[in-house]
Amino acid sequence: MADMSPLFAVSAVPIVANGEPVYVVRSGAFYRGVRARDVGNGLFVIREPVHNVRIAGIRVEGGYRVIENTAAPELVAAGCAGLRVRGARASDLERSFARIRYDSHDGVFEDISASGMLTTGSTDLPVGIAFADTAHDFRVERCFMRGFQWKRGDKQYWNGDGFSTERGNARFLFRQCAAWDNSDGGFDLKSTETVLDDCVSGRNARNFRLWSSIRATRLISLDPIKIGGIGDTNHFSIMAPKGASEPLVIHIEHLTVKSDRGWPIFDVHDGPAKIIIGSHDIQVPPGTPLVRSRGGGSVPGGVSFAGTPPRL
Numbered sequence: 001m002a003d004m005s006p007l008f009a010v011s012a013v014p015i016v017a018n019g020e021p022v023y024v025v026r027s028g029a030f031y032r033g034v035r036a037r038d039v040g041n042g043l044f045v046i047r048e049p050v051h052n053v054r055i056a057g058i059r060v061e062g063g064y065r066v067i068e069n070t071a072a073p074e075l076v077a078a079g080c081a082g083l084r085v086r087g088a089r090a091s092d093l094e095r096s097f098a099r100i101r102y103d104s105h106d107g108v109f110e111d112i113s114a115s116g117m118l119t120t121g122s123t124d125l126p127v128g129i130a131f132a133d134t135a136h137d138f139r140v141e142r143c144f145m146r147g148f149q150w151k152r153g154d155k156q157y158w159n160g161d162g163f164s165t166e167r168g169n170a171r172f173l174f175r176q177c178a179a180w181d182n183s184d185g186g187f188d189l190k191s192t193e194t195v196l197d198d199c200v201s202g203r204n205a206r207n208f209r210l211w212s213s214i215r216a217t218r219l220i221s222l223d224p225i226k227i228g229g230i231g232d233t234n235h236f237s238i239m240a241p242k243g244a245s246e247p248l249v250i251h252i253e254h255l256t257v258k259s260d261r262g263w264p265i266f267d268v269h270d271g272p273a274k275i276i277i278g279s280h281d282i283q284v285p286p287g288t289p290l291v292r293s294r295g296g297g298s299v300p301g302g303v304s305f306a307g308t309p310p311r312l
Contacts, residue, residue: 017063021045025080030054037061041095042068051081060090066114067098079135083107090114095124097145101133110141116148116160116182126150127161128179131191136170140177149183149227158183158229162204165191167211174199183227185209185237205231206267211239213249220256224263232294234264240271240297247272247300256281262288268297275303282310 015022015036022043023031027050036043039060046053046069060066067085071078079102086108090097097114100107109129116126128145131138145162152158162179165172169191178200179186186201190211201207202222221235235257240248248271255277257265262285266275275291290312291299303309 015043017043019063021068025050025053027051027053030056031058032056034058035060037063039063039066041065042070044068045070046078046080047072048075048078049080050078050083053080053082054084054086055088056084056086058088058090060088060093062092063094065093065095065097065099066090067100069099069101069104071102077102079103079105080107081105085109086111088112088114092117093148094119094121094126096127096148097129099127099130099132100135100138101131102135103133104131104135105137107138108141109138109143112143113146114144115146118147118149118151119160120151124150125159127164127188128182129163130161131165131169131172133166134168134170135165136172138171139173139175141173141175142177143174144178144180145182145186146180147182149181151183152229154229156229157231158205158227160227161185161188161209162201164188165194167191173197178202179204179207181227183229184231189214205233206237207235209237209239210248210250214251216250216252218254218256219252221258221265223259223261232267234267234292235259236266238266238268238273238275238297240268240273242270242296244271247274249274249276251276253278254280258283259285259288261285264289264292266291266299266303267294268292268299269294270297272298272300274301275299277303278306280305280307280310282312284312286312288312 126148160183186204196216
């Protein structure tokens with residue numbers, strides 16, 4: 001019978017990283033039960049193309065970033081295929097829990113809770129879980145990102161997101177995920193073919209910031225809050241492309257919105273958007289704007305509700 005044991009397994013290892021990378025990830029490796037604090041730019045560093053890596057049951061207290069995906073100087077790419085990250089807890093992170101880049105694909109993040117801190121570095125934009133380049137086909141399930149905040153000058157933009165995807169990313173599923181207390185977007189998503197399934201976003205400056213058409217089952221937006229800087233504060237920022245011939249389409253089967261302040265529900269930026277809502281539970285102060293135009297953004301024909309529209 002073939003030996004099916006993982007290439008490399010780590011369990012129950014207490015580590016004081018002292019700000020240095022610890023594990024250079026290898027294909028087929030299984031890292032589990034790692035306990036670490038004061039991690040640098042990657043407790044786990046993906047520096048070359050790898051596949052079928054598993055990371056499970058880890059705990060991290062303090063540091064910069066838990067999973068970093070940046071090619072070694074002699075390489076041009078370091079994509080990971082089939083990455084599985086499960087059962088992680090991390091606190092007091094300066095930059096992020098994970099950054100996944102290149103043509104990484106077919107990965108899963110599940111059952112992860114991570115918290116950031118208020119950072120002030122000039123280039124250290126904090127994001128709980130960030131995808132970039134052409135990463136595609138990832139499932140993010142039962143993940144909770146909280147408190148990734150970037151303090152800048154009062155007249156500057158305060159970034160800091162719970163989850164982010166970039167243009168070039170595609171086919172993402174966020175299921176039962178939550179983002180709280182981030183200084184910009186809870187979910188800041190530019191990826192195409194994105195699905196949000198039963199997700200919650202609360203006490204972010206913009207609970208959902210959506211740049212491409214998305215489909216959602218149930219979304220809950222709670223109490224957006226102005227944390228600092230010049231950015232908008234709202235439940236949804238819809239970043240429609242300027243001059244587009246076709247509108248960006250946001251389709252939400254059930255929408256829950258609750259707030260004791262009258263922040264706009266939909267801020268629509270730059271271009272046309274089509275917003276389709278099935279059932280809804282909207283509890284906001286009288287006079288709260290359903291739609292606010294920013295830079296010429298519009299919703300031709302208004303927001304479409306399957307039932308009776310809310311009274312605002």
